[in-house]
Amino acid sequence: MSHKVFLTGASGFVGSAILRRLVADGTPVVAAVRQGSVAPSALVRCVQFRSFEENNDWDGALAGCDVVVHSAARVHVMNDTESDPLAAFRRVNVEGTLTLARQAVAAGVKRFVFISSIKVNGEGTQPGRPFSASDTPQPQDPYGVSKLEAERALLALAHESGLEVVIVRPVLVYGPGVKANFLNMMRWLDRGIPLPFGAIHNRRSLVALDNLVDLIVTCIGHEAAANQVFLVSDAEDLSTSELLIRMGQALGRPARLLPVPAGFLSAAAKALGKEGLAQRLCGSLQVNIEKTRDLLGWYPPVTVDTALEAAAKHYQEYDKK
Template sequence: MKIVLTGSTGFLGKELLTKLANEPVELIQIGRNEYNKNNPHYIYIKGLDSASQFNLAIYKCDVVIHCAARVHIMDDDSANPLEDFREVNSHGTLNLAQQAADAGVKRFIFISSIKVNGESTETVAPFKPDTDFVPTDPYGLSKYEAEVGLRKIAEQTGMEVVIIRPTLVYGPGVKANFAAMMKWVNKGVPLPLGGITDNRRSLVSIDNLVDLIIICIEHPNAANQTFLVSDDDDMSTSKLLVRMATALDVPNRMLPISSSWLTLAAKLIGKPATAQRLCGSLQVDISQTKELLNWKPPYSTPECLKKTADAFLYTSAQVTNNMNSFTIRTLDFLMAFLGLFVTFPILLIVTIIGYFDTGAPIFIQQRVGKNKRPFNLIKFRTMSVDTKSVASHLASTASITKLGSFLRKSKFDEIPQLINVLKGEMSFVGPRPNLFNQGALIIERESRGVYDVLPGITGLAQVNTIDMSTPQLLAETDQKMIQTITLKNYFQYIIKTATGSGSGDRVK
């Protein structure tokens, strides 16, 4: 089977592309991404409109899945939004469909919108596929006109048309209002939405939507039908936010303000549409979809929200870490340079005394660095020269020299590590670098992404006296530190260590 997919770089298209890649089909993509011009399975076009030619892409094609569309744009400055929406969503769709029918394509799957049914429902009257409603907003009207034209093409040519109207689609990478809501919930901001308990909203996870689309590729009962789709788990705005907080693993801090007060407040500030989206209902009845296709949503709402939340948290952490890493690296370099300059007399004196103490005052040991690359950690020697190279918690206190005992208590033994920081091998704050023979700790840290960052002189584990004798606890603490690092706690760890809270490499 040869399948042509449009909109493969969009939110839905990317997920559909991933799932179809595992199916025994030949998959051709149509799009405007010039970087894919050399991909033999990608057909580049300048635009999806009434003048586009798709002959090369749809040659000997069995099914077209049409996801591409002009979607709602905030602050749209178009002189004629309706015509712009029509050119892509109506004329472009019908142009593609007519060429597909002429080329002998068997089935055309069109991803429409629930806006064809309307903007809201009564709680006891969910939307059904059959509707006499004609949308007035440009986006909804353009999708409606495309549906009308597709049914005519199906009647005239015999090509099977499948229309799918999703509700609000969410999943990893979701944008717009859903992402904004997750952001506020995650921040712990008290939202005045706890009183919105009487409305009902239908949502659909991207996983459930993709599953339905794939079912519609071949199912005989899908031909010339219109399907509504959701997770089949309608909920109030308040319940959605409670579930969202659970998925994000944060406290629910909603304020129980009634929906009538919110609606009034929104009208007073000229935002009635916002109140409608938050307080109103929009339900769909998917009984026909389930009966005709013998289908039910394979993924539950809680598990899909959890997947969405995990992706949101990962992306947020990545953005924060990228911003922090540049700032922290700059601070590391400046403070290490200044630190070496200020402590040079101490370095000189300890080195001289160290020669009399052990004969070899500088201790260099290979440790595991970022991305598990080896580097040579530099410290003042605090143990006798013949001490076995093991993790500090396995070493005996009897091997510590008198000078070494003073250096450990004063933290002066850590000063040479400023050279490692200056070279970019370490940071002031990070997971304490371990030896390569600490297998259990390496496994625990690797599974938690601890080696994705530079090791450090101190950190959350050190100021809480958690050492390498408890690999799992140490790795979990390191992971927590990495995920929550800010400039504030960066300095807190350094200050606590300098004032005596840090354990360094403790010896039992």
Template sequence: MKVLITGANGLIGRSLCTGLEESGCSLIRTVRHACTHGKYAVGHIDGGTDWGKPLSEAPNVVVHLAAHVHGMQEAEDDAAVLYRQVNTEGTLNLARQCAAGGVRRFVFLSTVKVLGEGREEPYHANDPAIPIGPYAISKWEAEQGLQEIAEHTGMEVVILRPPLVYGPGARANFLRMMRTIDKGIPLPFGAIQNRRSLLYVDNLVDAIRVCLNHPAATGKTYLVSDVDDVSTPELIRRMASALGRPARLLPVPCRWMRFVGQLLGKQAVVNRLLDSLTVDSQPIREELNWSPPYSMQTGLVATAEWYRKVKADHATRT
């Protein structure tokens, strides 16, 4: 099987390339900017990107991982424009070129956030979409456009909606949390009683691998997770165990944290720590006979090992 992967240099892309090569797949790697040998640089991704060169290698399947996520120094208005350009228009432009080029199947990495956030009961793939914020909206619009392209062209589309993905190379909030735990800083999350689904990157890679050619996956949308939902304090305890550090948790009332979050303009960040977000992954497990090959603790240990190595390398350089 010949597989074209967009976003091959990202957290998921690097692991996916390794996993598929080990499975015997022939890979076509694409990245946005200057690249090493064996990768296509396609530049900025939007409705006008030319995918002709990588598609000229005639892939059977395309796995579209490349997306725009909000940058720390990025204004909200600028981010909203880029979400639509990259995540919606860029995805549909690629899909149309894939269909015209004879690609059999298009696997799209979306997000559980198209269904909403902060619900106590698990989300199901067939729940009504209630995307909150421009990122989730851009992914939902891409999903709808892909379904239309599939209907008109016959190209098979498979959509995966993961929750938070972690693993070696993780950035943003997950990495900040790991650094805080490693430093032994007390965290005010001991009183939280929520449930969160997460997904170890190598479990996602395995799910994508199954979706490349399983006949039952055609036209389906799946939620996928580690099948091991945890509360925020339990996640911190597991991360601390993986790092060989104590979990320092203070039982601060949740209403206090929400109040402080409002004062500081960090309400969305606080809500993600306090609220529940779980997914029902039973359909992919039953229909594709898939189960996550790695436990959450295995994933956290691998992430902690990567973190320690990066920390040691940084210390050596400085």
């Protein structure tokens, strides 16, 4: 069955990749982009917005669409300057999402695919005890709380209206054009900087951008996806040291790792006020994607090494400084 998709966040890291895939597949798309952004494709109709809050009018953009893929969000930031971060996250991630969903129902949209976050589950796991889609949510920060509240509001709307809601909770997404800590790690490796992660034996689930996009596209039309929550990863968990070694191989710059004990790194990070960064580099966060595989017949089409090579190539061509 052919679908017409309304896609939010179409100029973002994940949204732009979804758009490229939909265009390549020949799927009709209406793309919402932040005002001032360059139109992501001449092949799709674009609508612009100032900020994704509760006061947007999407009626005209939604006309004729039967699926919404909502990837726009106020994203997690390391040093939030808002006086009330939770209120700021709620305005965009909860009220803005629910306004869009209600207007989608009124416009006759049948399915709403919501890109949430693994932060709904929590910040970390014990090795060998991964998060699953059925776990009781335990968000630890305002971003995770706002995503959980949005999920619950959407599922309540689904119950009231018959709208089919699909929730996808990605782990850390990497790929061509990735920013933040992942980009920093590539720069460290490229410059040959010795890194103190040779004794880190944690387990982290990651998801390549192409794998996440493939699952989202699957969720657009798969009957079994309706009103379900899915976790997504590459199905291969790595320690920080393993990730750096394989990233270095992709860059052609062997990782120089020093065997500094994890306890020492955690204590140093705490003293510097960088506990969150230490958790991401030294702690474990694994997810179980059995439900995603069993219910949808989906398995990640791209391997970790292939995805790292694509990220490294983009870095060397566009992001290297």
